[in-house]
Amino acid sequence: HAANGSHGLLSGKKVVVTAGGTIERIDPVRYITNDSSGKMGFAIAKAAKELGAEVHLIAAHTDEAPPEGIETERVESAEDMYQAVLRAFPDSDIVVKAAAVADYRPREAASSKIKKRGDTMTLELVKTTDILENLGRRKTTQFLIGFAAETDSVEQYAREKLKRKNCDLLVANDVTAAGAGFGTDTNLVQIYDAEGLVERLPLMSKEEVGRRLLTLAAERLSGRFS
Numbered sequence: 001h002a003a004n005g006s007h008g009l010l011s012g013k014k015v016v017v018t019a020g021g022t023i024e025r026i027d028p029v030r031y032i033t034n035d036s037s038g039k040m041g042f043a044i045a046k047a048a049k050e051l052g053a054e055v056h057l058i059a060a061h062t063d064e065a066p067p068e069g070i071e072t073e074r075v076e077s078a079e080d081m082y083q084a085v086l087r088a089f090p091d092s093d094i095v096v097k098a099a100a101v102a103d104y105r106p107r108e109a110a111s112s113k114i115k116k117r118g119d120t121m122t123l124e125l126v127k128t129t130d131i132l133e134n135l136g137r138r139k140t141t142q143f144l145i146g147f148a149a150e151t152d153s154v155e156q157y158a159r160e161k162l163k164r165k166n167c168d169l170l171v172a173n174d175v176t177a178a179g180a181g182f183g184t185d186t187n188l189v190q191i192y193d194a195e196g197l198v199e200r201l202p203l204m205s206k207e208e209v210g211r212r213l214l215t216l217a218a219e220r221l222s223g224r225f226s
């Protein structure tokens, strides 16, 4: 570890990572979710631990086993995740929002199984809280890292999201690129800050992306105090 000189870069730092796709209940046996595998968030949590941080992982739906030796809090919905993140936020140094949070949820979750009736049925959805945007308004010393999964106009959306959500860094990936996005072990990302593109990383493992991203964050965090 010590050989590469990066071990301990985040020692004494508290890193909160969110991962996976939220589950929004329709009734006790049905829900809405998305294709997030949780792999990117888990890889970031592992990388943070390797760099010496105290890691708190907040995980929504995923088929992956959470990384060993990392404090993991399981959540279901966007609202649950929001509450968990808010509790962890005041004490954190870096927050990485890799989770795929539902933008809308059913207006109400039925308490018993919805029965089949007419030929069509309408489900009314209401917007969830944008957790990252909320953190962006609350942050004091916390270093905020957001994600943006896009299928087109990657740079334009990334820069717009970074500003709107007041992030320190934003990781954008084109989920349509080969070897990138949901479910894969590799990712192809571009990292932005308020000035624009910081780094365009080649296709690499999600753990390598995590290490590179957190190394950047650590450098920028230490730069604030030197």
Ligand code: CTP
Residues within 6 Å of the ligand: 078, 097, 098, 099, 100, 101, 102, 103, 128, 129, 130, 131, 132, 133, 145, 146, 147, 148, 149, 161
């Ligand atoms: N995010 C969040 N809370 C939400 C929705 C998104 O915290 N309710 C976070 C994600 O975790 C991610 C970032 O915001 O870090 C960007 O998510 P994304 O879905 O790409 O952006 P949206 O603002 O939801 O815009 P859209 O889905 O329309 O592209």
Ligand code: CA
Residues within 6 Å of the ligand: 101, 102, 103
């Ligand atoms: Ca979204």
